Amino acid sequence: MQRREYLCKHHIAYGNPVESDVFLPMKIRLRIDTKWLRLEQKSMDRIRKTYESWESETLRKAQDAKDLSTLREVFYQLGDRWEWDQATGAWLSGGEPLDAVGLILxxxxxxxxxxxxxxxxVMAYSKGLTQKFDHLGDKERIIVEIDKNSGEMYCWSTTGHGAMDLFPTSLNAFDDFQDVLESCDLVAQPGDHALRIDIPKGKRNFPYIIEILWEIAVGKRDFVQKEIDLLTNSDIEDYLGFRFHRYAKAVIRLEQTWRELNLDIVDSARESIIDDIPSEVEKQNKLSLRIVEGLLHILWFKPPTSQIKSVRKVYETLASVDKPTNVEQSLIQCLGELSVALTDVLERAQYLKWKSVIDKKAYSESDVFQDLSVSELGKQALAVALDDILREHTLSYIGYPERARIKDKLMRISFGVLVLPIRLLSSFWERIKTRFLSDEQKDAHETKPDFPKEPHSTRDSAS
Structure with a gap:
């Protein structure tokens, strides 16, 4: 089955395919401030010169080697930087400034x-030299929530440094998620680590004062608009086997089960008090629920790669109980599903990253890239991005900002309250400077004396 035909059957959730007439586009429009484009070009030129100097020096040393012993010393001198420098050269040779690829989880x-x-x-190239060959540029996101019963849609944009909007933007003027992706632009501010959805004026719901203020805040900046390839959640889940939905669903199910069992424990404790019957079972249940409560804190506030040891430890602790209670049996079932889902997504991310480096040709020709114009740099960046998300981003950060910790909520409030006014003031100041410079140039032109041209001499005329 061709990729385009397959995507016509859009999988809303892994393991629960839903027939739909929606065909998710494979491209989305991205607008980037031209100043970041110039900055990226300068950065790439600078790093390219460093790489070319390193390459020529390394080749010279290898050519000057008189025997294998001397050549071995050259390799020892390269050390761990060999992989980094070699990969950097490959990325520089195949990359463009602000080369980007999109993906949906x-x-x-x-x-x-x-x-x-x-x-x-995902900006496929880093803006600065780092010690990690797989370091990416920005990985910013927007979150769209859809009520499958009512069809209502809302979106949270990133205001800056990963902080989401305080209040979501309504997308109810659009027919469906397909219509949103086809009609809207994404506006990226790499230096501010911000990504916003830009809704066409005819689709904005009243009141749209916030959208108007953001237009003013952006000012008269020059933007480069480019279409970037977008890998849908069906691509990510079914073609790449990166089943993030199953993992997130397992976390939410564990939390829901924990909450329900906590309520049951309270009710049964009341009965025990009334009957004046001490219960060892109740103590055992409370201890197990407290252990799971600590695990839930880890699941929400630590990246997935930092969760696996804790998940396995809690699962083994409860599973090793001689006579597990009904409460513990319910928790063990949820923990088992979570352990399998988390292990699967972590191993898949590592495999994709490994394959993109070791078996580049097979990875580059994968079915997921069929009919797409993703650059080689973008393909490698995609594999690195999936692994980076699991290493750097928590589940609350990725898709559930309302579950963030207090300090992250305070940062979200701060950015939500301050970013727009600051950008409005900045835009206002830029307008004043532009107007002032324009008036100065105009006055200088008007006050400049017009000197009469010197008449041509007879000698000049004769010549």
């Missing part, structure tokens, strides 16, 4: 019947 909403889609844009 799907996950269940916190309420029944709701689904969330996180659209990441």
């Amino acid at each position: 799907s996950m269940p909403g916190l309420e029944e019947g709701k689904e969330r889609y996180v659209i990441y844009t």
Whole structure:
């Protein structure tokens, strides 16, 4: 089956395919401030010169080697930087400034019947020299939530440094998620680590004062608009086997089960007090629930790669109980599903990253890239991005900002309150400077004396 035909059957959730007439586009429009484009070009030129100097020096040393012993010393001198420098050269030779690729991760909403889609844009090249050959540029996102029952859609944009909007933007003027992706632009500010959705004026819901203020805040900046390839959640889940939805669903199910069992424990404790019957079972249940409560804190506030040891430890602890209670049996089942889902997504990310480096040709020709114009740099960046997300981003950060810790919520409030006014003032100041310079140039032109031209001499005329 061709990729385009397959995507016509859009999988809303892994393991629960839903027939739909929606065909998700494979491209989305991205607008980037031209000043970041110039900055990226300068950075790439600078690093390219460093790489070319390193390459010529390394080749000279290898050519000057008189025997294998001397050549071995050259390799020892290269050390760990060999992989980094070699990969940097490959990326520089195949990359363009602000080369980007998009991807969608799907996950269940916190309420029944709701689904969330996180659209990441990945800048495929780092703006600065680092010690990690797989370091990317920005990985910023917007979050779209869809109520599958009512069809209502809302979006949270990134205001700056990963902080999401305080209040979501309504997308109810659009027919469906397909219409959103086809009609809207994404506006990236790499230096501010911000990504916003730009809704066409005819599709904005009243009141749209916030959208107007953001237009003013942007000012008269020059933007480069480019279409970037977008890998849908079906691509990510079914073609690449990166089943993030199953993992997020397992976390939410564990939390829901824990909450329900906590309520049952309270009710049964009341009965025990009334009957004046001490219960060792109740003590055992409370201890197990407290252990799972600590694990939930880790699941929400630590990256997935830092969770696996804790998940396995809690699972083994409860599974090793001689006579598990009904409460513990319910928790063990949820923990088992979570352990399998988390292990699968971690191993898949590592495999994709390994394959993109070791078996580049097979990875580059994968079915997921069929009909797409993703650059070689973008293909490698995609594999690195999936691994980076699991290493750097927590589940609350990725798709559930309302579950963030207090300090992250305070940062979200700060950015939500301050970023727009600051950008409005900055835009206002830029307008004043532009107007002032324009008036100065105009006055200088008007006050400049017009000197009469010297008449041509007879000698000049004769010549």
